[in-house]
Amino acid sequence: MLAKRIIPCLDIRDNRVVKGVNFGDIRDVQDPVALARHYNDSGADELVFYDITASFEGRALFSDILQRVAGEVFIPLTVGGGVTSVADFDRLLKCGADKVSVNSGAIRDPALIEQAAKRYGNQCVVLSMDVKRVDGRFAVFAKGGREHTGLDAVEWAHRGQELGAGEIVLNSIDTDGVKQGFDLEMLSAVGERLTIPLVASGGAGSIEDFVTLFQRCPRVDAGLAASIFHFGQVPIAELKQTLRQHNIQVRYHHV
Numbered sequence: 001m002l003a004k005r006i007i008p009c010l011d012i013r014d015n016r017v018v019k020g021v022n023f024g025d026i027r028d029v030q031d032p033v034a035l036a037r038h039y040n041d042s043g044a045d046e047l048v049f050y051d052i053t054a055s056f057e058g059r060a061l062f063s064d065i066l067q068r069v070a071g072e073v074f075i076p077l078t079v080g081g082g083v084t085s086v087a088d089f090d091r092l093l094k095c096g097a098d099k100v101s102v103n104s105g106a107i108r109d110p111a112l113i114e115q116a117a118k119r120y121g122n123q124c125v126v127l128s129m130d131v132k133r134v135d136g137r138f139a140v141f142a143k144g145g146r147e148h149t150g151l152d153a154v155e156w157a158h159r160g161q162e163l164g165a166g167e168i169v170l171n172s173i174d175t176d177g178v179k180q181g182f183d184l185e186m187l188s189a190v191g192e193r194l195t196i197p198l199v200a201s202g203g204a205g206s207i208e209d210f211v212t213l214f215q216r217c218p219r220v221d222a223g224l225a226a227s228i229f230h231f232g233q234v235p236i237a238e239l240k241q242t243l244r245q246h247n248i249q250v251r252y253h254h255v
Contacts, residue, residue: 003249005045005222008229040073043236043253051081070096101126104142117164127160132173158193171201179205182213191219214248
């Protein structure tokens with residue numbers, strides 16, 4: 001069995017790391033380069049960077065921060081926000097990203113997944129999904145959770161896999177920032193249709209939430225969180241130690 005991954009997520013706005021609740025109430029946290037260096041040194045398996053307003057504001061993603069971070073850290077970097085073309089993939093990968101995350105851009109043009117996968121390999125293409133319950137169904141939202149697309153999350157995840165995405169990040173808007181645990185029902189429903197890695201995002205509030213996630217949703221390959229790591233509520237070394245005690249395989253960190 002592959003080791004489960006622990007992934008801090010850095011939401012970037014105006015060159016600062018920020019964090020909100022249910023995609024609102026945004027507050028400033030820290031300098032992204034310093035925070036990335038901290039996670040690199042403290043045992044994170046990967047880092048995810050989202051430029052959280054790039055898609056909504058219709059602008060290109062931050063290259064300068066990415067280059068600075070890539071020069072300081074030695075764990076894989078996934079970068080997303082406002083990615084709408086293969087040229088965006090090219091720019092971000094050249095700036096130091098290992099994987100590029102698409103969300104609204106892929107909803108608008110699903111062929112983008114296929115084109116990027118063919119050019120750069122499936123492992124470079126991450127399909128990120130912001131999902132919320134609407135009338136008893138899991139509905140996909142675009143533009144940072146602002147726009148209801150009408151897409152069914154289970155079907156869209158499966159289609160993304162068929163088009164060539166190498167990984168799915170499933171972010172539950174319902175649980176985002178609430179810290180009451182991951183959305184196990186949503187993750188299980190989507191995971192049943194996938195053979196590629198599935199990353200759980202939205203809702204982590206404690207170490208126990210990660211234990212429950214991996215025990216109850218064996219199809220989930222990684223747990224992603226932001227504020228509980230940023231504010232030191234959950235030290236990654238302690239989290240991994242507890243997961244090992246529950247016979248959940250994680251990667252060791254060698255300082």
